[in-house]
Amino acid sequence: MIDDILAGNTNGYQTFIEHYQRLxxxxxxxxxxxxxxxxDLCQEVFIKAYQNLASFQFKSKVSTWLATIAYNSCINHLxxxxxxxxxxxxxxxxxxxGFTADHISPYDYTADGDIFSxxxxxxxxxxxxxxxxxxxxxxxxxxxxxIGEIMRLPEGTVKSYLFRARKCLKELLLQEYHxxxx
Amino acid sequence: xxxxTDEELQDYLDGNLLGEQRTLAGRHLESCPVCQNxxxxxxxxxxxxxxxxxxxxxxxxxxRAVLSKIQKESLGAVHGRLWQLFLALLGLxxxxxxxxxxxxxxxxxxxxxxxxxxxxxxxxxILPQIKAFFAGLNMNLTLLAFAxxxxxxxxxxxHLIQSKRKPLSLMIW
Numbered sequence: 001m002i003d004d005i006l007a008g009n010t011n012g013y014q015t016f017i018e019h020y021q022r023l024x025x026x027x028x029x030x031x032x033x034x035x036x037x038x039x040d041l042c043q044e045v046f047i048k049a050y051q052n053l054a055s056f057q058f059k060s061k062v063s064t065w066l067a068t069i070a071y072n073s074c075i076n077h078l079x080x081x082x083x084x085x086x087x088x089x090x091x092x093x094x095x096x097x098g099f100t101a102d103h104i105s106p107y108d109y110t111a112d113g114d115i116f117s118x119x120x121x122x123x124x125x126x127x128x129x130x131x132x133x134x135x136x137x138x139x140x141x142x143x144x145x146x147i148g149e150i151m152r153l154p155e156g157t158v159k160s161y162l163f164r165a166r167k168c169l170k171e172l173l174l175q176e177y178h179x180x181x182x
Numbered sequence: 183x184x185x186x187t188d189e190e191l192q193d194y195l196d197g198n199l200l201g202e203q204r205t206l207a208g209r210h211l212e213s214c215p216v217c218q219n220x221x222x223x224x225x226x227x228x229x230x231x232x233x234x235x236x237x238x239x240x241x242x243x244x245x246r247a248v249l250s251k252i253q254k255e256s257l258g259a260v261h262g263r264l265w266q267l268f269l270a271l272l273g274l275x276x277x278x279x280x281x282x283x284x285x286x287x288x289x290x291x292x293x294x295x296x297x298x299x300x301x302x303x304x305x306x307x308i309l310p311q312i313k314a315f316f317a318g319l320n321m322n323l324t325l326l327a328f329a330x331x332x333x334x335x336x337x338x339x340x341h342l343i344q345s346k347r348k349p350l351s352l353m354i355w
Contacts, residue, residue: 010249013245013248013249013252014245014246014249017244017245017248017249018245021240021244021245022234025238025239025240026234026238029235029237029238030238039240039241039244042240042244043244043247043248043251046244046248047248047251047252047255050248050252115230116230116233119227119230119231120235134231138228138231138232139231139232139234162192163188163189163192166192166224166227166228166231167188167192169227170188170223170224170227173223173227174223
């Protein structure tokens with residue numbers, strides 16, 4: 001497909017976009033809260049990918065390469081907007097202590113909201129790296145190594161963040177609901 | 183009896199536990215209701231995490247919008263380069279005209295013509311003829327032709343560099 005696009009096949013790039021837009025959408029939508037910026041960022045990711053397609057070395061999967069562009073674009077976008085707070089980036093092996101008690105508020109939930117939508121709200125409250133890893137691992141079925149390559153993190157750290165995020169979500173849900181409901 | 187830790191449970195469900203470790207964890211899960219409940223919780227969480235949130239959808243026009251932007255950017259780059267070329271050419275013509283207005287080259291040309299060419303090889307033998315040919319031309323025209331040639335070479339090099347960087351811009355250019 002890449003060779004086709006490089007040869008000037010416009011339809012080839014349209015197919016490329018349609019094939020990978022779900023992946024890009026997952027990353028951008030999970031990382032950027034502002035809805036009006038999301039679509040523009042997705043477009044920007046595909047334009048950047050197009051401009052750098054000739055330099056793609058085939059050393060990694062296209063999906064990993066594209067996800068890296070999407071991740072970096074989101075980080076740059078959030079930094080420019082100063083939306084990326086220091087606390088939002090996990091810099092060490094610190095746990096999510098304190099997260100549980102402070103973040104649960106009955107007002108965060110709508111009366112008729114189901115568990116799934118409440119879970120999504122809890123995910124949005126997690127640090128950016130945790131929620132990105134959750135998305136790449138569960139929605140896009142990427143391996144620890146691929147996620148590590150995208151986010152420039154060691155595999156062990158990816159695994160550790162994933163475990164912490166899931167443990168945290170499990171505890172959050174347990175506090176709100178009886179186990180039987182889940 | 184030691185219960186499975188959160189990490190062990192998650193590893194078990196992710197399929198990261200292999201061989202004897204997996205067998206032992208599986209046996210424990212069969213007999214321990216506490217760990218069974220924990221595993222059920224994690225399993226439930228996993229299945230929900232695998233579902234795409236409803237808002238995570240892009241418009242169907244994304245690919246068309248991206249292609250349109252790429253085309254516009256490529257055309258914009260071509261126009262920009264043409265504009266730069268035009269400005270460079272204009273600047274050069276203005277500079278040459280100013281130079282010729284204030285400086286008379288004819289004595290210099292005469293001096294160059296008078297220098298005897300060393301007869302070292304065939305190229306140097308024809309050098310006086312080349313000089314005579316250029317001296318016969320209007321100086322303004324000669325310099326303009328040289329400047330035009332230089333610009334063509336520069337734009338050719340620039341074009342090669344740009345085509346390496348953006349492969350598809352070559353098609354439009």
